[in-house]
Amino acid sequence: MRPDLCLENAGRRYGLRGPWVLRGVDLTVAPGRLVRVEGANGTGKSTLLRLLAGIDAPSEGRITGRPRTAYVPERFPPALPFTAVGYLTHLGTVHGLPRAAAARVAAEWLERLGAAAYAGTSMARLSKGSSQKVAVAQALLAEPELLVLDEAWTGLDSDARAELERAVAERTAAGGSVVFVDHDPLRLAGLPDATYTVRDGSLVERAVPGPPPSGPQVTVEVQGPPDGRLPDDVRRTVTSAEETAPGSHRLTVPAPHSDVLLRALLTARPPWHVVSVARQADAPGSRR
Numbered sequence: 001m002r003p004d005l006c007l008e009n010a011g012r013r014y015g016l017r018g019p020w021v022l023r024g025v026d027l028t029v030a031p032g033r034l035v036r037v038e039g040a041n042g043t044g045k046s047t048l049l050r051l052l053a054g055i056d057a058p059s060e061g062r063i064t065g066r067p068r069t070a071y072v073p074e075r076f077p078p079a080l081p082f083t084a085v086g087y088l089t090h091l092g093t094v095h096g097l098p099r100a101a102a103a104r105v106a107a108e109w110l111e112r113l114g115a116a117a118y119a120g121t122s123m124a125r126l127s128k129g130s131s132q133k134v135a136v137a138q139a140l141l142a143e144p145e146l147l148v149l150d151e152a153w154t155g156l157d158s159d160a161r162a163e164l165e166r167a168v169a170e171r172t173a174a175g176g177s178v179v180f181v182d183h184d185p186l187r188l189a190g191l192p193d194a195t196y197t198v199r200d201g202s203l204v205e206r207a208v209p210g211p212p213p214s215g216p217q218v219t220v221e222v223q224g225p226p227d228g229r230l231p232d233d234v235r236r237t238v239t240s241a242e243e244t245a246p247g248s249h250r251l252t253v254p255a256p257h258s259d260v261l262l263r264a265l266l267t268a269r270p271p272w273h274v275v276s277v278a279r280q281a282d283a284p285g286s287r288r
């Protein structure tokens with residue numbers, strides 16, 4: 001089993017005498033966890049995410065248990081001498097995929113994110129939104145154990161935003177961890193296992209739960225073996241699960257995650273029988 005990623009007494013400052021941006025930070029990210037990081041502008045959220053992503057090192061303290069990690073930075077360098085699909089294929093091979101498989105996965109991600117039409121466009125000529133889709137695709141194509149998302153939804157159209165939410169659900173359902181920063185307080189509302197606020201160089205875990213899940217929910221009635229325990233990837237995807245009779249469960253999931261849940265149920269061993277799928281009305285005050 002993969003170990004937890006741990007920051008122990010981690011501090012970061014820029015320059016030998018620069019002020020400490022982060023100091024004495026302890027944080028554990030276990031496999032399968034979804035973690036939100038928030039805080040006012042300039043408090044050190046991106047600094048923390050760069051440490052977690054492994055592209056920067058703490059000035060003091062240490063990090064242990066590094067998993068296979070992918071990162072969507074706040075600013076993605078678009079002016080690279082590649083086409084979109086060429087760049088993603090190249091990265092796929094860097095992650096160890098054979099070239100043909102890398103090209104296939106690259107094309108699949110561009111398709112999922114609605115950027116297939118730009119596959120052959122040079123990176124330097126991509127719009128900001130398409131460039132952001134490439135930034136997201138490069139992180140997802142290697143199915144990382146830890147996905148670090150720094151404002152990754154910014155600049156995406158609504159279909160791509162929903163697709164990225166689905167991809168987050170897929171990663172956590174598969175036992176991967178996801179750490180994200182997003183300016184929208186309702187992003188993945190109700191789903192994070194933990195939310196931390198960066199304040200005065202420290203990390204404070206938010207004790208109260210975040211806002212309830214926004215947007216439409218889907219209720220899935222399933223039947224499994226009488227003594228059956230819900231598969232791990234199913235439990236990690238749902239917002240609630242209730243056993244209504246021996247072997248019968250009512251599961252609730254945000255609508256964008258319902259196909260991830262259904263796939264997990266249908267591929268479970270032994271298989272689970274999906275009795276019904278019903279979409280509930282939007283929660284009051286929710287938005288897409």
Ligand SMILES: Nc1ncnc2c1ncn2[C@@H]1O[C@H](COP(=O)(O)OP(=O)(O)OP(=O)(O)O)[C@@H](O)[C@H]1O
Nearest residue numbers: 014021039040041042043044045046047048074198
């Ligand atoms: N490479 C760097 N060199 C020097 N100072 C830096 C560097 N990166 C960040 N800082 C400083 O560290 C502090 C925290 O920056 P950081 O980008 O981590 O904050 P943030 O919370 O992500 O901000 P924002 O919400 O504006 O994205 C800021 O004062 C910033 O100026």
